[in-house]
Amino acid sequence: MVNLPNDLQIDLPRVTTISNKCINIENYISVMEYSKQMIKVNTKVNVLKIEGENLIIKYITEDDLCIEGKIYSVEYWV
Incomplete structure (x- = not known):
């Protein structure tokens, strides 16, 4: 069995931010x-x-x- 790194696993969420203006969330x-x-x-x-x-x-x-706007924080709730 091949162990893929976490960032390559397709079903995990991927969060990308651009400054504090934009956030893109994949696999939500x-x-x-x-x-x-x-x-x-x-x-x-x-x-x-x-x-x-x-x-x-x-x-x-x-x-x-x-999501766009003036982003102050991103919290991960487990």
Whole structure:
């Protein structure tokens, strides 16, 4: 059996941030809460809590979503 590194496992969530303006989340399950100050996203591993100002979901697909705004924090809830 081949052991793949964690970043190559397809079903794990992948979170990419660009400065404090944009965050892209791949392999998510659902959006749990959504407001201009906080967005919670459920993944197979944990819940991501993004806090900031004027947060919007720029796009959402079956595989990934993009959040834009002024991002203050990203928390991983286990």
